Amino acid sequence: MHEPSTPEQLCERLRWRYATKQFDPARPIPAAVWNALEDALVLSPSSFGLQPWKFVIVDDPALRQQLRTVSWNQAQITEASKLVVFLGQRTMTEADIDRFLQRTCEVRGALITSLDGYRRMLVNFVQTGWAAQDLAGWNARQVYLALGQFMAAAAMVGVDTCPMEGIDTIAYDRLLGHEGGAFKTLCACTAGYRFATDKHGLAAKVRYQKDQLIERR
Amino acid sequence: MHEPSTPEQLCERLRWRYATKQFDPARPIPAAVWNALEDALVLSPSSFGLQPWKFVIVDDPALRQQLRTVSWNQAQITEASKLVVFLGQRTMTEADIDRFLQRTCEVRGALITSLDGYRRMLVNFVQTGWAAQDLAGWNARQVYLALGQFMAAAAMVGVDTCPMEGIDTIAYDRLLGHEGGAFKTLCACTAGYRFATDKHGLAAKVRYQKDQLIERR
Numbered sequence: 001m002h003e004p005s006t007p008e009q010l011c012e013r014l015r016w017r018y019a020t021k022q023f024d025p026a027r028p029i030p031a032a033v034w035n036a037l038e039d040a041l042v043l044s045p046s047s048f049g050l051q052p053w054k055f056v057i058v059d060d061p062a063l064r065q066q067l068r069t070v071s072w073n074q075a076q077i078t079e080a081s082k083l084v085v086f087l088g089q090r091t092m093t094e095a096d097i098d099r100f101l102q103r104t105c106e107v108r109g110a111l112i113t114s115l116d117g118y119r120r121m122l123v124n125f126v127q128t129g130w131a132a133q134d135l136a137g138w139n140a141r142q143v144y145l146a147l148g149q150f151m152a153a154a155a156m157v158g159v160d161t162c163p164m165e166g167i168d169t170i171a172y173d174r175l176l177g178h179e180g181g182a183f184k185t186l187c188a189c190t191a192g193y194r195f196a197t198d199k200h201g202l203a204a205k206v207r208y209q210k211d212q213l214i215e216r217r
Numbered sequence: 218m219h220e221p222s223t224p225e226q227l228c229e230r231l232r233w234r235y236a237t238k239q240f241d242p243a244r245p246i247p248a249a250v251w252n253a254l255e256d257a258l259v260l261s262p263s264s265f266g267l268q269p270w271k272f273v274i275v276d277d278p279a280l281r282q283q284l285r286t287v288s289w290n291q292a293q294i295t296e297a298s299k300l301v302v303f304l305g306q307r308t309m310t311e312a313d314i315d316r317f318l319q320r321t322c323e324v325r326g327a328l329i330t331s332l333d334g335y336r337r338m339l340v341n342f343v344q345t346g347w348a349a350q351d352l353a354g355w356n357a358r359q360v361y362l363a364l365g366q367f368m369a370a371a372a373m374v375g376v377d378t379c380p381m382e383g384i385d386t387i388a389y390d391r392l393l394g395h396e397g398g399a400f401k402t403l404c405a406c407t408a409g410y411r412f413a414t415d416k417h418g419l420a421a422k423v424r425y426q427k428d429q430l431i432e433r434r
Contacts, residue, residue: 001227001231003226003229004224004225004230004373004374005222005226005230005373005374006219006353007249007250007252007253007374008219008253009219009220009222009342010256010370010373010374011253011255011256011257011260012218012219013221013222014257014370015260016312016365017260019262023404033224033330034226035224036224036225036228038427039227039231039427039433040227040228040231040369041229041430042364042424042425042427042430043231043232043234043371043422043424044223044364044430045234045236045365045368045380049424051425051430052429053430054430054432055430056431056432056433056434057431057432057433057434058434059433059434060434076372080257086379091293095243100423103423103425104423106421107424108420108421108423109422128385131382134354137351137354137357139356140354140358141357141361142361143358143359143360144358144359144361144362144365145361145364145365145380146360146365147362147365148261148262148362148363148365148366148367148368149231149237149365149366149368149369149370150365150374151262151362151365151366152257152365152366152369152370153227153369155221155233156221156227156369156373157221157227158221158222163262163362165264165348167299167346171416173311176432176434181282198422199224202384202400203323203325204239204318204325205260205324206266206317206324206325207259207260207266207268207320207324208259208320209258209269210255210256213258213259213268213270213271213272214258214259214271214272214273214274215271215272215273215274215276215393216254216273216276216278217273217274217275217276217277217393
């Protein structure tokens with residue numbers, strides 16, 4: 001078992017992070033590092049552990065080029081070592097809940113009937129709870145939580161990222177074969193290594209003062 | 218400058234994390250560690266860097282007790298070392314954008330007029346872009362991104378967390394003095410140290426198979 005990071009190491013890594021605009025196209029992410037970042041995606045927390053998402057990793061250069069044309073031609077799409085598209089489930093049905101409970105039983109060796117009460121609570125929540133009015137929106141929040149974990153994880157292992165909402169999500173769905181499917185594109189994130197000369201990386205980080213963002217009670 | 222974490226260390230920390238239900242009330246988070254986690258909140262990425270959020274840290278035991286009664290009486294609210302309430306901005310106005318650009322100039326020493334074009338783009342986006350139909354929802358996604366960074370950061374420094382959506386957000390707004398204000402409560406997250414006997418921490422982590430969550434193109 002490794003030691004946790006120190007507070008100093010954590011802060012240094014998170015201060016080092018910025019939305020990288022210029023990636024070095026000649027510098028791939030080593031396989032061991034990328035595998036860990038895929039694991040970070042898989043390990044993301046979500047409400048009730050429902051994992052209402054799909055992560056599409058695009059390596060094909062021709063497809064990357066097509067995606068770039070529907071991403072305001074942003075160079076990161078083709079120049080970063082990796083491109084992850086984040087999709088969220090359009091809804092949350094009883095079938096989704098059953099699939100999740102089935103998986104729970106598989107992993108934990110429990111009987112599905114032992115989860116009857118939990119199933120009723122989950123179904124009731126998604127049908128009548130606060131999230132019921134906008135299940136797609138609820139799922140989208142979870143996807144952004146995964147994006148947050150992914151970006152923090154990347155920073156910890158020294159990988160640069162650029163989160164991107166400025167993409168044509170409808171065109172992405174089409175190009176990725178998800179048109180009309182159960183998942184819809186929400187955003188993308190590129191990953192790789194910055195050019196030391198990227199001016200965005202040299203500019204001071206803009207944050208409000210801590211006492212404007214944090215209230216104490 | 219510290220070294221980045223290794224891929225093994227990252228994965229170990231993220232696997233170690235789980236939604237902690239039983240915190241050791243006798244074990245506080247050391248000040249240096251907590252300061253780093255506050256910095257992780259402040260350093261969270263957000264769309265355009267707009268930071269549409271407020272983080273309320275509740276230390277007062279009486280207020281914690283009141284919040285617990287509107288959180289399905291979940292013990293984490295009073296027993297964890299720390300409680301952070303995540304609030305999202307209800308909207309995104311020209312005044313918010315101006316405040317952000319003002320801060321940008323302050324930090325980077327630029328003239329506000331040099332950002333005129335950027336201001337037009339931002340105002341146009343929040344008034345007519347895809348997020349315009351649901352600015353509160355767009356802000357909420359950013360807040361969950363901050364939650365994702367916070368939880369990953371906590372895991373890296375060996376701090377347990379429990380994200381909580383099962384809270385009466387209206388009552389939280391009232392108890393925190395945010396009723397009718399610019400920000401509304403979205404969720405909470407407790408932080409501290411697990412009891413080794415918490416059965417939730419001993420159960421196997423339930424995730425779908427990697428090839429069900431990740432598609433490759």
